[in-house]
Amino acid sequence: MTRLLIVLCLALLAGGCGFKPRSSLAVASGLGPVAVSTADPYSPLGQDLATALERAGAAPAVEGQPAATLQLLAESMRTRPLTYASGASVREYQAIYRVEFQLTGADGQPRLSRQAVELTREYTYDAVGSIGTPAEERLLQEELRREMVAAILRRLDMALRAD
Template identity: 50%
Template sequence: MRRVLITLIVACALSACGFHPRQQIKLSEAIGPMKVETSDPYSPLGIELASALSRSGAEAPADGSASASLKIIGETWTTTPLSLDQFAQVREYLTRYRVDFAMQSADGKPLIEPQSIELSREYTYDANASAGSPAEQELIQRELRRDMQAAILRRIDIVLRNKH
């Protein structure tokens, strides 16, 4: 009985605050086949975006056929010191990830004008455990890349819903 009551209270609290799970993105079928274009064919973001687009319902274009394209114009990573300790050693860093992108339809009309999304993460650097710091930075970059992919897909979804 107590579990049921707790479950009911949690459900009521979540519904009262406006929480609802985010729906999976389903791209409009009107867009047709879509490809991801990057300056680096081995770009982790490009590969992950192509995979996510496929999971969202976008077809991969046949060779030589016209298709909509998501162009990754640029990716920029910057890491800057955020705070120093009493010995002037860096204790915290801020990593920023900025992606510039645009999208056009198969006939070349712009669907999304060039725009940027920037994400950032702060992390603590421990000089005594420096062996873990590069691994931590790599993990942060993977997480930022995953979050960027989701942000770009949400932006595409919003634009396509409003146009169709």
């Protein structure tokens, strides 16, 4: 009985603060088959986006059949020094991941004009314990790529809901 009361109270608190479960993506119903187009056919971002679109319910494009195209126009990952320690050694870096994309419908008409999404993360650099630094940087880049996939899907979702 107490467990039920606790669950009921938590549900009321979650509802009272504005929490609501995320609805399904409109990408699946509003777009039809989707092809992801990148300059590099082995682009991890392109592959992750294609997988995420399929998970969202969008059918993959079939060769020879009309399909909407999500074009990744530009992708860049760069780092820049953020803070310096004594002796002009870098203490913190900022990773900047920028992607430009656009969406055209199966009829060739633009569904979403050219958009840019930029994500940034700061991380510290320890010159003394630098053995793990390259692995940490790769992990950070993978995390940024996952977040970029989610950000692009949210943009597509909002654009298709507005149509």
